Amino acid sequence: MCVMVSPMQPDTESKKMRGKAVPGKAIVLLCIASFLAGTLFTSQTWRRHKSEVQEQVALIPAHVKAKKLQATAMAKNVDHNKRILVEGKSGDIMGEVAKTHQAIQSLDKKISALEMELAVARTSQADPEITGEKASNHTLQKAFVVVGINTAFSSRRRRESVRETWMPQGEKLKKLEQEKGIVIRFVIGHSATPGGVLDKTIDAEEAEYDDFLRLNHVEGYHELSTKTRLYFSTAVSLWNAEFYMKIDDDVHLNLGTLVTSLARYRSKPRIYIGCMKSGPVLSQKGVKYHEPEYWKFGEEGNKYFRHATGQIYAISRDLATYISINAPILHRYANEDVSLGAWLFGLEVEHVDDRSMCCGTPPDCEWKSQAGNVCVASFDWSCSGICKSVERMKDIHDSCGEGDAAVWNVDL
Secondary structure, three states: OOOOOOOOOOOHHHHHHOOOOOOHHHHHHHHHHHHHHHHHHHHHHHHHHHHHHHHHHHOOOHHHHHHHHHHHHHHHHHHHHHHHHHHOOHHHHHHHHHHHHHHHHHHHHHHHHHHHHHHHHHHHHHOOOOOOOOOOOOOOEEEEEEEEEEOOOOOHHHHHHHHOOOOOOHHHHHHHHHHHOEEEEEEEEEOOOOOOHHHHHHHHHHHHHOOEEEEEEEOOHHHHHHHHHHHHHHHHHHEEEEEEEEEEOOOEEOHHHHHHHHHOOOOOOOEEEEEEEOOEOOOOOOOOOOOOOHHHHOOOOOEOOOEEEEEEEEEEHHHHHHHHHHHHHOOOOOOHHHHHHHHHHOOOOEEEEOHHHHEOOOOHHHHHHHOOOOOOEEOEHHHOEOOOHHHHHHHHHHHHOOOOOOHHHOOO
16 A cells, blocks of 8 residues: 655655765765776786786797797708709709719619628528539628629530630639629539539539539520529629629620620619510420410410520629529529510519620621720620631631720729
């Protein structure tokens, strides 16, 4: 219920409830004091927050700042190098690039060589077929090239014709190994009856000349692929050479020209050098060079892949070591040169087609020699070697030889 009160007669109790009026000045002063107090509080809080932030900044790891400084320095260095490249001569730049490329090639070869040496050391210890000149438990003799002359029991006269022409004998042969790193050996196995007449004949010849590499291998024309495989395996177990070469005993060779030619490729780890060819795959039985596995090379009438002709070729140490390591699983075709080409065909190998390794006999090699292009090797394609080599080797040496002093003047 509302009580009506007359404005002219204020209620007594209402008057009692009212307080005294607050002056306006007091209100203004109170507001100012409140403002100042708030400002003071805010200022102190901000200073404390700022101090905490500064302390946190001070705790940033020193290595972060160091990395920033390093990055700045690197950026300046890059800019400096750019200015050098821009301002420098193009010849100088190309020279530095060439040096870098050579250094990389050299390093790649050294690494590859170390890996191969480790692998062949393990293989030579485990392979009982590698025999000969103390193939195990000895330090490998360093050499530039090992020249293996493939020969047979019936080839005594051929060997004599080689010894009388391009191959040094006795002390000269040893001196060639010691001073030039050129090792030359006639490569032969043993007969089907070890210790028989044929083997004793070779024993006597070896005692006279000391220029054989004997293999644990049964000699036979149809076993040439096996003999080649074992030759490389044995050679890398005896000599730490840069190159390993195979040549037939009815081919004329100029040693100085050979070494000069090989030296051009010594910076490359996987080199296969020879006269590259791609002859037909012969499927007819009874013909020379018949390939029983002709069907593997496609339709009849196809040709082989490129490979070096078998009279002479050379491979670098890494490839010879590869053959040694993988000998048990390397397939042997009827033709020895095809087999070697097959072993290397699927690898990262540089094939070098050097036509100076397959010059003809006089007048071909004679004309080239007179023109200053001395041949590495000479033979007749029609005979797969020098026709009647025993009778003709001396004349070819006189007409196409480089001179006996040439090999001694080569600086490796």
